Amino acid sequence: MRKTATKLMALSLAVFLITGCAEPKTLERMGLITTVGYDVTEDGKISTTIILLQIDPEAPQDFVVLTTKAATSKGARIKTDLKSPKKLQSGQLRVALFSEEVVKLGLINLADTLARDPSISDLTYLAVVEGSTKELLHAKNAKFSNISQLIYKQLDQNIKGETIPSSTLQETMHDYYSDGVDPVLPIIKGADGEIEIIGVALIKRDKMVGKINAQEAFYLKLINDRYKAGSIELMISPEGFKFTSNSSGPDDLAVVLDTISSRSDINLISKDNLDFEMKIQLKTRLLEINQALDLKNPKNVKMLEKKLGEKMKSDIEGLIAKAQAVESDPFGLGEIYRKSVRHADLTSDKWHKMYAESKVNVKVEFEILRTGVVE
Amino acid sequence: MFFKKKKADILNSMNKKNLDDMELIPVKKEDFIQRMKDLLHHSADLHIKELQNGLTLVYVDTITDNKMINEDVLARLEDAQPTPDDALKRINVGSSGKLKYVEEIIDKILKGSVIIHSDGYPIIVEAAVGTQENRSLTRPENESQVLGPQLAFNESLATNISLIRRYLTNPNLCNESFTLGKQTNSGISLLYLKDIADEEMVERMRKRIQKIDVDSILDSSTLVQLVEDNSLAIFPQLLMTERPDRACAWLLNGKVAVLVDGSVQVIGAPLSFFEFFQSMEDESVRWQIATFLRLLRIFSMIVSIFFTAIYVAALTFHYEIIPQTLLIPLGESRSLVPFPPIFEALLLEIMIELLREAGARLPTKVGQTMGIVGGIVVGTAAVDAGFTSNILIIIIAVSALASFTTPNYMMGNVIRILRFPLILLAGFWGFYGLMIGFCFLLIHLIKQESLGTPFLAPFYPPRFSDWPDSIIRFPLAWTNKRPHLTRPRDRIKFQTRKSKE
The missing domain is CATH 3.30.300.210 (Nutrient germinant receptor protein C, domain 3)
Known part of the structure; x- marks a missing residue:
């Protein structure tokens, strides 16, 4: 009996001491990405703009916008880490924005990266931006304090209020991989410090081929829902x-x-x-x-x-x-x-x-x- | 294993002790007096009174009633014949008798009897004239409730049994008496209802009590630790109550009750885990309210055990699950704290435990200061000084509050202690650690037994017919059967149809 007790003790000590701890991600040391936007640059690279939650009671605003150019979206993340005092984490991502040019070239590489990251919620909203996402996210907004929250809440409110079709990451990936249906993404546009949902992008496979206005989007919703x-x-x-x-x-x-x-x-x-x-x-x-x-x-x-x-x-x-x-x-x-x-x-x-x-x-x-x- | 062997040896040796080994009473008066003095070591309160007619009275005056001795014994023996028969005839005491052996009379003297020796006879007359030092019946302090009887047991075994007999006027109420403790010789009573309680359960309890070999039993809480199934487990497996109505409800459900002389708590067995979260008041209020209260208690147990640990896990490893609107206030109050979440939580939990332990031992007048020290100095100042975050204060306070809703003090203690290993697990391995901790607890609970019956009944093993009176309570007409747990001889309490009419 004493032998088994000793063995058990040794085993539990080994379990506790040798295995070590999991890698901690303490909240206040993480840079939490809430919104990400993708643009294409002239030389074919991807320009990634991210909005980070700024957790600091003395900071002038509660978010930070950073833009980096790289060949891939994860490559851009690595480069952005060099600009950030906190380690970037995408577990709190709510909205991913794509400029029209990006979607015209094909959405799937970027969307797939998002879908394969287990920390990213499947309920992240995807949307197309008319113009450049960088300009939209960098725009000084006098009416609302936090542009990432604004975009998220606006999409959320209109999707839950049944005005436009839903376009979460999960639904988009599902529609992409189904042969008989194409995904749809809402189009947003920033103008004069306001953000407006102007319609819905028509997509063939993963490439944007056209757009319909908000009224037509209602009919689309009527048919699908x-x-x-x-x-x-x-x-x-x-x-x-x-x-x-x-x-x-x-x-x-x-x-x-x-x-x-x-x-x-x-x-x-x-x-x-x-x-x-x-x-x-x-x-x-x-x-x-x-x-x-x-x-x-x-x-x-x-x-x-x-x-x-x-x-x-x-x-x-x-x-x-x-x-x-x-x-x-x-x-x-x-x-x-x-x-x-x-x-x-x-x-x-x-x-x-x-x-x-x-x-x-x-x-x-x-x-x-x-x-x-x-x- | 070798403990058991030893116990069995002692038991055998006790059984072998023959009646013939006992010492006979000295016939001559002088020998008798000398023997008594030797055996009781010339105790200061030992009184030996020699009467003119050859009778000798021996008693301990600190535990006997002087008035009774004077009026019912001394006054009547003045002109008696010096024979045991005549002495027995004359004394006016209800409980009296004849004894043959010295060991017996020493026992009687120590329990408050006066013994009468007649010169030339080897037989002693004994009369119980003991006083019962005992406080009057009071309200239950630990299990107080608004509705229902406001009566608690006191420290006297006789009073406690009389209280139960008052509730259960029933010839089937059996009372078996034991004496335990080599030094204390405490009286133990085993109560059960003959036509309801399972004979096997009673036998199991009887055997466990008989097997005990200790030098003293001062309280039933000590006895519980000696008769329970697994003394290494952290959860108590037998429940104690100070309410006579609760003890009677147990007896009526086929359980056995064990009373210890000098203890206000009555032990009940067998019990399931969920009965620790029930109160007698659940029977008094309407079933909807009782169900709500029972669910609330189970919920608060879970909150109390896991809430702080979840906070630590979420802040250390799983920032994804925190709602975004909470992120900024949480992060801002955390950004001032110099410690990782696990230290922060342990620090505050230990502070709360300090407050609680300090408060438990202090007189009430000083206790008020504790509230101020605890609430204002520790609570507010700790946040202002950047020691802990605001939200953690709320979480710790809620889980402390939740741990107080458990109606049973023993179980409340366990819930308090369980938090610490879970916080450590959460701090080192996040939700994986918490999951391991939860599984360990669940397996541990499933393994436990209470007097040989499954501890997690009626959920594991599932006994659906017992569910209406578990963590919920259905109307009385639905709960007309006694629980399977006790394997009652008669499972039907009453016929539903008749009770409705």
């Missing part, structure tokens, strides 16, 4: 409506709608002709209308429903045509095809050729449930 889309402002022609007062208002009738529930259903009708049927059910409430229309009259509401449905249908058809023209499939029609056709043997190249020739019949069932409640 099964349950809920956000609010939208629609313009329709005032023909056929009887207004209560004949005031000479604006030419177009503007209606603001808030989605209560939506459903989209895409089916492959004919696999030879590549005919798709896209059914969209939308239940909304009317928030605002810019001309005096008597909404207590059911006839008016019916007419409004009909006209808005038609407007939506044509808008969606326009969006699909636009995406087909650049061979980008953010709707995931390829996945529907692969799901419906046995032995489809779909590859990304094969699908992008087929996609341009496919036809989509859009059906919109539009309903205004309430006109009274206004948020």
Whole structure:
């Protein structure tokens, strides 16, 4: 019994003394990267701009911006370490920004590096910047104290508020590796000390091929997201409506709608002709209308429903045509095809050729449930 | 292993001791008096009173009732015949009898009896006239509660048993008596309900008590350490209570209770780990509230053990998991501290332990100063001086507070101590270390037994029918069965349907 006790003691001593400790990453000694931006320089190198959290009560601002040029993103990190008093760590990364030029050349090398680093969260948002990310991140901002927090919160708020499609690292990588669907990334632009989400980038595989505006992004979300889309402002022609007062208002009738529930259903009708049927059910409430229309009259509401449905249908058809023209499939029609056709043997190249020739019949069932409640 | 052998030897030698080995009582009066004086070493309080008619009274006056001796014994024996039979007939004491051996009468004298020797007879008459030095019944101090009986055991074995008998007016309540301790000869009582308690459990407890060979038992907390299953474990495996209602609830669930003379705590066995987090008040309040309170206590145990360790691990190794809005205030208060998080946490934990230990031994009047010293000087000044971070103060305070919610003092102590190894593990290996610590604790708990029954029941092994009264409490009608843990002879407490009507 005494022998085993001695052996145990020796073993535990060995475990404690020989193995040593894990490598500590004490919080206040780490430079925590919260936002990273990638640009391409003229000589083809990557210019990386990072924003670090500045943990110092006496510092004038609570972040630091550093820019370095290198051939790879990790190479840039090594170089940036030389400029920083604290060891750089990307475990708190929230947003990764790519300039339009970078995405036009191909996103995947950079995104893959992010995805393979285990300390980086899969829920990091990716976004495209119109112009240079360096300028955006270095811009002096009088309205907000911390630009990295601003960009993160703005993306987060709009994605959670159902205004634009979600574009986390995980979703982007998933869409890239699926043959029948292409990723989408929001486009942001900095101007006059403000940051605005101006639309969504259309991407073929990992290269940006076009862009759509914020309203079209709403339709994209309506098609892709099964349950809920956000609010939208629609313009329709005032023909056929009887207004209560004949005031000479604006030419177009503007209606603001808030989605209560939506459903989209895409089916492959004919696999030879590549005919798709896209059914969209939308239940909304009317928030605002810019001309005096008597909404207590059911006839008016019916007419409004009909006209808005038609407007939506044509808008969606326009969006699909636009995406087909650049061979980008953010709707995931390829996945529907692969799901419906046995032995489809779909590859990304094969699908992008087929996609341009496919036809989509859009059906919109539009309903205004309430006109009274206004948020 | 060799301990056990030794114990068994002693037990055998005790059994061999024959009645014939005992010393007979001297017949002659002078011999008897001399023998008594020798055996009790001429003790100052030993009284030997020789009466005219040849009777001799021996007693220790510090533990006997003078009034009883004068009125019920002395006054009646004045004109008695000098025979044991006549003396026994005349004395007016309820508990009296005849004895044959010297060892017996010494025992009786020391327990407060007066013995009467008749010249020429080898037989002694004994009458119990002892006083019970005993404080009156008070409110429970350690297990106080708002609802329910406000009564605690006191230091007298007889009073304690009478309290239990008052609650359980039941002929099946068995009381077995033992004497333990070579020097102290303390009285021990083993109580159980015959038709409910499992005979095997009772036998196991009986054997464990009989096997004990110590020189003294002064309190039931010492006895617990001698009868529990694993004395190397950090967790107590038997629970003690000072509430008679709780002891009765245990008996009614088929448990056994062990009482020690001179101790206010009653030992209950077998018990599961989760009963350390239950209070009698859970039975008095409504079931929703009882469930909430029980879950709160389990939650606070986890908080108390792991909260500081998680802080240390997160700040030393896993900055990724800290919410970004917390990063700046946390980092800023940390940036002034010269030590790594593990030293910071250990320092503050030890400060809290110092405060607590100092407060526990101080009189209440001085205790108020402690609050000021602890709260203001240590708390505020430590942060101002850049000794610790603000957030750590909050975390340590919360985990200290959480450790006080455990209704059992013994378990509370364990929770306090467990923090330190976990902080060390977290400081050296981060969450990996914490995980190892947690697994070690869990395996340790699973291995424990309480009177031979699994300690983590009813969760390991899973006994679903006992779940309604574990870390939650369902309405009384749902908990009409006694727990599997005690293997009760009669599992049904009452019929649900009848109780509803």
